[in-house]
Amino acid sequence: MGVRSYQQYCAVAKALDVIGDRWTLLIVRELMTSGPSRYTDLLKGLPGIATNLLADRLREMEKSGIVRSWAAPPPVATTLFDLTARGQALRPLLEELGRWGAPMMGVPQISNVFRSHWLVFPFDAYLVDKTPDEPPVKIEVRTGDEPMVIETVDGKVRTRRGAVESPDTVLEGKPGPILGLLSGRLDIAEARQRGLVVHGSQKALRRVVGNWGGAQQV
Amino acid sequence: MGVRSYQQYCAVAKALDVIGDRWTLLIVRELMTSGPSRYTDLLKGLPGIATNLLADRLREMEKSGIVRSWAAPPPVATTLFDLTARGQALRPLLEELGRWGAPMMGVPQISNVFRSHWLVFPFDAYLVDKTPDEPPVKIEVRTGDEPMVIETVDGKVRTRRGAVESPDTVLEGKPGPILGLLSGRLDIAEARQRGLVVHGSQKALRRVVGNWGGAQQV
DNA sequence: CGGCATCCTCTTTGATACTG
DNA sequence: CAGTATCAAAGAGGATGCCG
Numbered sequence: 001m002g003v004r005s006y007q008q009y010c011a012v013a014k015a016l017d018v019i020g021d022r023w024t025l026l027i028v029r030e031l032m033t034s035g036p037s038r039y040t041d042l043l044k045g046l047p048g049i050a051t052n053l054l055a056d057r058l059r060e061m062e063k064s065g066i067v068r069s070w071a072a073p074p075p076v077a078t079t080l081f082d083l084t085a086r087g088q089a090l091r092p093l094l095e096e097l098g099r100w101g102a103p104m105m106g107v108p109q110i111s112n113v114f115r116s117h118w119l120v121f122p123f124d125a126y127l128v129d130k131t132p133d134e135p136p137v138k139i140e141v142r143t144g145d146e147p148m149v150i151e152t153v154d155g156k157v158r159t160r161r162g163a164v165e166s167p168d169t170v171l172e173g174k175p176g177p178i179l180g181l182l183s184g185r186l187d188i189a190e191a192r193q194r195g196l197v198v199h200g201s202q203k204a205l206r207r208v209v210g211n212w213g214g215a216q217q218v
Numbered sequence: 219m220g221v222r223s224y225q226q227y228c229a230v231a232k233a234l235d236v237i238g239d240r241w242t243l244l245i246v247r248e249l250m251t252s253g254p255s256r257y258t259d260l261l262k263g264l265p266g267i268a269t270n271l272l273a274d275r276l277r278e279m280e281k282s283g284i285v286r287s288w289a290a291p292p293p294v295a296t297t298l299f300d301l302t303a304r305g306q307a308l309r310p311l312l313e314e315l316g317r318w319g320a321p322m323m324g325v326p327q328i329s330n331v332f333r334s335h336w337l338v339f340p341f342d343a344y345l346v347d348k349t350p351d352e353p354p355v356k357i358e359v360r361t362g363d364e365p366m367v368i369e370t371v372d373g374k375v376r377t378r379r380g381a382v383e384s385p386d387t388v389l390e391g392k393p394g395p396i397l398g399l400l401s402g403r404l405d406i407a408e409a410r411q412r413g414l415v416v417h418g419s420q421k422a423l424r425r426v427v428g429n430w431g432g433a434q435q436v
Numbered sequence: 437c438g439g440c441a442t443c444c445t446c447t448t449t450g451a452t453a454c455t456g
Numbered sequence: 457c458a459g460t461a462t463c464a465a466a467g468a469g470g471a472t473g474c475c476g
Contacts, residue, residue, distance in 0.1 A: 004447085004468085006266060009326045009393060010336035012247050012312055015319030022238065022449075029230050039458050048224060050450050055459060078457065093318055094230055096311045101233030108227045118228035175227060222449090222466085240468070257439055268469050273440055296438065 018064045019090065023049055023057055025097070028083065028090050031067065033117045034161070036082040047113045066090070099125040105179055114175055116144035120159045123150060126183045127157040127208045137204040140167040143175045150208065157208050170199035181205070187213035236282045237308065241267055241275055243315070246301065246308050249285065251335045252379070254300040265331045284308070317343040323397055332393055334362035338377045341368060344401045345375040345426045355422040358385040361393045368426065375426050388417035402429035 006013040019025055023046070030045040031037060037045075042054060058081060061067035066087035072080045083090075098121030105122070108114070119141070132155035139150040140163060147163045171178050177194035180186035186194070188202065198205075206212050224231040237243055241264065248263040249255060255263075260272060276299060279285035284305035290298045301308075316339030323340070326332070337359070350373035357368040358381060365381045389396050395412035398404035404412070406420065416423075424430050 006244065007327070007329050007331060008244075008265065008336065009323070009330040009332040010247075011316040011319035011323055011340045012336070013244060013319075014322040015315045016243060018319075018322070020238075020240065020243075025234060025238075026224065026226075026231060029228075043458095047226065048450090050452090051459070052451095052461080053449070056448095079459095089318060093311070093314045096314050097233045098229040100307060100311055101229035101231075101236075104232040104236070105227070105229055109225070111225050112227040113225060114227040118226070118230070122229040258437085266469090268471095269439085270441070270470095271468065 018066070019093075021057065021060070023053060024061065025090075025094065027054070027057055027061065028066070028087060029094060029118070029121070031081065031083045031087065032091060032094060033120045036080045038078050038080060042081065045115060045117070047115075061087075094121055095125045098122045102126070102179070102183055105176070108174075108176055114144050116141070116146045116148050116175075117161050119143075119148060119175065119179065122179060123159040123182060124157070126210055127159070128210050129155050129157050130207055134207070137168045137207060138164045138166075139204050139208070140164055140170045141178060142170060142172040143178055152208065168200055168204040169202070172197045172199070182209055184209060184211035184213070236284070237311075239275065239278070241271060242279065243308075243312065245272070245275055245279065246284070246305060247312060247336070247339070249299065249301045249305065250309060250312060251338045254298045256296050256298060260299065263333060263335070265333075279305075312339055313343045316340045320344070320397070320401055323394070326392075326394055332362050334359070334364045334366050334393075335379050337361075337366060337393065337397065340397060341377040341400060342375070344428055345377070346428050347373050347375050348425055352425070355386045355425060356382045356384075357387045357389065357422050357426070358382055359396060360388060360390040361396055370426065386418055386422040387420070390415045390417070399423070400427055402427055402431070405431035 005017045019028070026046055027042065030042050034041065034045065039054070043049065043051065046054065058067060058069070062069060066084055067081055068084050069079055069081045072078055102122045102125070127150065129152045132152065136152045141148040141150060146161060148159060149162050149164050149167075150157060150159050171181075173196040174194070177186060177191040177196040180194070181188060181191040181196060188198065192198070223235045237246070244264055245260065248260055252259065252263065257272070261267065261269065264272065276285060276287070280287060284302055285299055286302050287297055287299045290296055320340045320343070345368065347370045350370065354370045359366040359368060364379060366377060367380050367382050367385075368375060368377050389399075391414040392412070395404060395409040395414040398412070399406060399409040399414060406416065410416070
C-alpha cells in the first residue's frame with residue numbers, strides 16, 4: 001500500500017504524507033462537489049482512474065480520517081462515501097489549487113475530458129458578491145454534461161450542480177470562454193467571439209465577476 | 219520522465235499535473251524558504267530524496283516554468299536554482315498545506331528528521347501582528363540546526379533564517395512545544411512543562427500569537 | 437567538491453478481466 | 457453495483473561512477 005512517508009517533522013510534508021498520493025486530491029474534489037457518493041459515481045467523475053486504485057485510495061483515506069463510508073439502507077441500498085470534517089477542511093486548499101491552476105485552462109486539448117461540476121473550484125475562487133444588500137441573483141451555466149448554478153447567498157457566491165426555474169442570466173457555450181469571462185481574463189465581447197451565448201441581462205454577471213473586463217493577473 | 223497528466227479540463231487537475239509529483243512541492247518549500255540555492259543545499263534540505271530524482275524534478279520544474287537556473291559567476295562559480303514568479307505564486311498553497319498539516323505535528327517520530335527553517339510555513343500561517351502601531355518586535359527561536367527569527371514588519375509577521383542582536387524574546391527547546399505555543403494549542407505553562415525555555419518578556423509573544431492560550435481549532 | 441548520470445531493485449500505477 | 461485479481465509498465469529509492 002502507498003503508505004510511504006517523507007519522514008520529516010514539517011507541516012507541509014505531513015500534509016503531503018496524507019493527501020500527496022496520486023488521485024487522492026481529485027477524489028476529495030469529487031466528494032466536495034458532489035456530497036455523499038457511490039463508488040460508481042466516483043468512477044464516473046474520475047475518468048482515467050483504475051478501479052483498484054480507487055478502492056485502495058478510499059481505504060487509505062478512510063484510515064487517515066478524511067473519508068468515511070457507510071452502508072445506506074434501502075431504497076438506496078449501497079455503500080456511500082463522503083468527507084469527514086477533516087476532509088472538508090481541505091476546501092481552502094482545493095480553492096487555492098484551482099486558483100493557481102486556472103491560468104493553465106486556456107487551450108482544452110482534444111484528449112482532455114470535461115465534467116461540468118469541475119468548474120466549481122475556479123468559480124468559487126474568482127466570484128464575489130459586490131452588492132450583497134441587493135436581492136439575490138442566480139446564473140445558470142449550460143456547458144458539458146449537466147447544468148450548474150451560480151447563486152448569491154448571504155454575501156457569498158456559491159456554485160453548485162443543478163438547474164433553476166427563472167435564472168437572471170444564462171451562460172451557454174464551451175467551458176473555455178465561460179471560464180475566461182468569469183475569471184476576468186476575457187471581456188464579454190471576446191467571450192462572445194469564442195461562441196459564448198448570454199441570455200438575459202449582464203447585471204448579475206457584473207455583480208459577481210471580481211474584475212469585470214479587467215486585465216488578467218497571474 | 220514523470221510527464222503523466224490526468225488529461226482533465228479542470229483547474230485542480232491541471233495544477234496537480236504540474237506540482238503533484240512526489241517531492242515537487244517540497245522542492246518549492248526549500249526554494250521559498252531559502253531563496254536561490256545550490257544543488258547540494260537542496261539535497262541537504264530534502265533528506266530522503268535520491269539525487270537522480272532531484273535532478274529530474276528540477277529539470278521538469280524548469281520546463282513547466284516554476285523554477286529557473288543559471289550559472290553564477292565567480293566567486294560563487296556554481297549553478298543556482300530559484301523560483302520564478304509563477305513558482306512564488308505557490309506561497310498561499312504552501313501556507314494552506316502548512317495550516318492543514320499543523321495539527322498532525324503532535325508527536326515527532328524518532329525516524330523523523332527536522333530542519334529549523336521548515337517552521338516557516340506553520341509560523342507564517344498562525345502569527346498575526348495584533349498591534350501593528352507599536353514599535354516592531356523580534357523573537358529568536360533556537361531549535362534544530364539553525365536559529366530563526368520572527369519579526370513584525372509593516373503590520374505583518376515574517377519568519378526567516380538568521381539570528382538577531384537584541385531580541386525581545388528568545389524561545390529555546392524542542393520544536394514540538396515551540397510550535398504548540400505559537401499555534402495556540404499549548405499555553406505557556408504547558409509548553410514549559412514540555413521543556414520550552416523562554417528568555418525575556420512574554421509581551422512580544424502575546425502580540426503575535428493569534429489565539430494566545432486559546433482553545434485549539436482543527 | 438558540485439552536479440549530475442547509470443545501474444539495479446523494489447514499489448506504485450494503469451489496463452483489463454473477472455466475481456459475489 | 458462494488459469491488460478483487462492479475463500482470464505489464466512506469467516511477468521511486470539506493471549505491472556508485474564520472475567529469476569539470
